[in-house]
Amino acid sequence: MPELKNDRLLRALLRQPVDVTPVWIMRQAGRYLPEYRAVREKAGDFKTLCTTPELACEVTLQPLRRFALDAAILFSDILTIPDAMGLGLHFTEGEGPRFKKPVRSMADVQALSVPDPETDLRYVMDAVRLIRRELDGRVPLIGFAGSPWTLATYMVEGGGSKDFAAIKGMLFDQPKQMHRLLDTLARAVTAYLNAQVAAGAQALMLFDTWGGVLTPRDYREFSLRYMEHIVRGLTREHEGRRVPVILFSKNGGQWLEAMADSGCDAIGIDWTTDLGNARVRVAGKVALQGNMDPSILYASPERIRGEVGTILASYGRGRGMVFNLGHGIHPQANPEKVAVVVDAVHELSRQYHEG
Amino acid sequence: MPELKNDRLLRALLRQPVDVTPVWIMRQAGRYLPEYRAVREKAGDFKTLCTTPELACEVTLQPLRRFALDAAILFSDILTIPDAMGLGLHFTEGEGPRFKKPVRSMADVQALSVPDPETDLRYVMDAVRLIRRELDGRVPLIGFAGSPWTLATYMVEGGGSKDFAAIKGMLFDQPKQMHRLLDTLARAVTAYLNAQVAAGAQALMLFDTWGGVLTPRDYREFSLRYMEHIVRGLTREHEGRRVPVILFSKNGGQWLEAMADSGCDAIGIDWTTDLGNARVRVAGKVALQGNMDPSILYASPERIRGEVGTILASYGRGRGMVFNLGHGIHPQANPEKVAVVVDAVHELSRQYHEG
Numbered sequence A, B: 001m002p003e004l005k006n007d008r009l010l011r012a013l014l015r016q017p018v019d020v021t022p023v024w025i026m027r028q029a030g031r032y033l034p035e036y037r038a039v040r041e042k043a044g045d046f047k048t049l050c051t052t053p054e055l056a057c058e059v060t061l062q063p064l065r066r067f068a069l070d071a072a073i074l075f076s077d078i079l080t081i082p083d084a085m086g087l088g089l090h091f092t093e094g095e096g097p098r099f100k101k102p103v104r105s106m107a108d109v110q111a112l113s114v115p116d117p118e119t120d121l122r123y124v125m126d127a128v129r130l131i132r133r134e135l136d137g138r139v140p141l142i143g144f145a146g147s148p149w150t151l152a153t154y155m156v157e158g159g160g161s162k163d164f165a166a167i168k169g170m171l172f173d174q175p176k177q178m179h180r181l182l183d184t185l186a187r188a189v190t191a192y193l194n195a196q197v198a199a200g201a202q203a204l205m206l207f208d209t210w211g212g213v214l215t216p217r218d219y220r221e222f223s224l225r226y227m228e229h230i231v232r233g234l235t236r237e238h239e240g241r242r243v244p245v246i247l248f249s250k251n252g253g254q255w256l257e258a259m260a261d262s263g264c265d266a267i268g269i270d271w272t273t274d275l276g277n278a279r280v281r282v283a284g285k286v287a288l289q290g291n292m293d294p295s296i297l298y299a300s301p302e303r304i305r306g307e308v309g310t311i312l313a314s315y316g317r318g319r320g321m322v323f324n325l326g327h328g329i330h331p332q333a334n335p336e337k338v339a340v341v342v343d344a345v346h347e348l349s350r351q352y353h354e355g
Helices: A008-013 A034-043 A046-051 A053-066 A080-084 A106-110 A122-135 A148-157 A165-173 A175-199 A216-233 A253-260 A275-282 A294-298 A301-315 A335-352 B008-013 B034-043 B046-051 B053-066 B080-084 B106-110 B122-135 B148-157 B165-173 B175-199 B216-233 B253-260 B275-282 B294-298 B301-315 B335-352
Strands: A089-092 A096-099 A141-146 A203-208 A245-249 A266-268 A287-292 A321-325 B089-092 B096-099 B141-146 B203-208 B245-249 B266-268 B287-292 B321-325
Touching: A008 A203, A008 A287, A008 A321, A034 A046, A034 A053, A046 A053, A046 A089, A053 A122, A053 A335, A080 A148, A080 A175, A096 A148, A106 A175, A122 A141, A122 A175, A141 A148, A141 A175, A148 A165, A148 A175, A148 A203, A148 A216, A165 A175, A165 B294, A165 B301, A175 A203, A175 A216, A203 A216, A216 A245, A216 A253, A245 A253, A253 A266, A253 A275, A253 B253, A275 A287, A275 A301, A287 A301, A294 A301, A294 A335, A294 B165, A301 A321, A301 A335, A301 B165, A321 A335, B008 B203, B008 B287, B008 B321, B034 B046, B034 B053, B046 B053, B046 B089, B053 B122, B053 B335, B080 B148, B080 B175, B096 B148, B106 B175, B122 B141, B122 B175, B141 B148, B141 B175, B148 B165, B148 B175, B148 B203, B148 B216, B165 B175, B175 B203, B175 B216, B203 B216, B216 B245, B216 B253, B245 B253, B253 B266, B253 B275, B275 B287, B275 B301, B287 B301, B294 B301, B294 B335, B301 B321, B301 B335, B321 B335
Parallel strands: A141 A203, A203 A245, A245 A266, A266 A287, A287 A321, B141 B203, B203 B245, B245 B266, B266 B287, B287 B321
Antiparallel strands: A089 A096, B089 B096
């Protein structure tokens, strides 16, 4: 493997010194880019785009051609694991992901087995290998998976949900069944992420999109606990470097202290939490990643630069910060505004890393 | 006016002693009740239901016939004020509220004037008077309004929104225009709530449904500040009693300290915040209302009773708690489960108020 030319992301996640704050954007490979939409159209449907390594590689690299980003993130779907478990993932226009066979009973849970990443999810590993080769050491590649709780919500609800009636019914009345499902998923995610590392992923992120719909107690018992299991089971050294792990719970601002004790290297936070306050609360245990409101991209370039400056100042001097949005970029965002963000982060952050 | 027979809610909101913890349910007059759906169908459309005092009174009283609730809450829509401002509120099946004339420019903002409650919103005041008469002192009547920020989101977006692109564009790039709109709305809400008190409302609640989509700084500047203006302008004594004011910011768990300093009497919290921890943070300045996850109503009666007990224990002994859900009851909830909650609160809370 060629030497990594830009290792700012890895260094910042491990709270090592950097010259400027690294920046990447959640969903940076996505619908806001016309070149993405062109590939998506050529692919015909979203699932083909995800399962064809050459296309996944192409859209992963697209944002790096436009912007001075400090990381690539594997283009893939969050629901590859339940799909490989045989639940029949498909995408309906306007309604998002759906499963033909939702998981509802103990028999459904017991029927699930942990997919073998190199056979059942080979297309993902092939994409990782291809992207690493094409990146040629330019920036590190982030691998990812959904958290067990988040995967379970889709599997039990049969798709997206607003009120989580089915999974909360299971959690409240069938906690043993719920735990068994989450345990199976934790083992599946661990194997999947370790295979991504073996294939070339240089950092890992767990997306806990729906942990924030739980009470603090249930979050710890049904979401954070299984992320901790995963973190403990991950390959943390590869190619002679440490592989940092980022946890991201949307709406998780109230639980940062618990997340910081999970064994992860960094926590992603959204814009409802003040970054400076979050830094105090995690007390040097982890790096932080965030936390610009994606809606700021609707504002003028001057206002965007101002907001980047405010966020950098809020974190302050020193190690352990990765700049990102607090959630995925909106499909209707203007790509030119992304360039404003990326350039402003590099330019305005230098002062916080000098001396 | 007849004497108030059950004043637990008012006493609890003012942190005075009570025999048992009072309980009411956000959206207790609503679609989960078959008798509500019958009146709604008879009315023909939602707006007719809201604007006909006899029908609004009838659905307000329905849940009190079924459950031992400690309060009635005015049945009305959150968007009565912008409707009275002439924006052309209408309801589309499946899409929720829409405005014919969204507010986008400074000219649009300047054209808005504060409605006169007793003429432009007379149907609301007539409903309040009718409900008070029909309640006959059984329980107190809660009046309410949307917060200025929440009303503004609908007015600027032209309806509900997922990403708040239009209003955040205004907030980021046209802060003066944004402040002018919010100032007009704060004056309108103050007049509206004071008219509700004059008509007979005995407690008031401000619903800040969308304050939680802001950064902590923007929440204080664009949402909390205007709720403070309202609280300062409200009639706080009427019919020889204090009129308590409750603030509720969905996803506001990170900002309780600031909310507690707003001059309100109580804060509504959702289930993502631990009630015991919230009590410590507000340091005796305000009462707390909440915070059961509405999804618990999908669980068994035994599990629901257990959760009620956990929440009561989390708050602990003493004054200043009102039991409620952490958000509105879901339309698909089973009414029998509401009875389980209400009865469990009264039964299990007695121990926390003795001695």
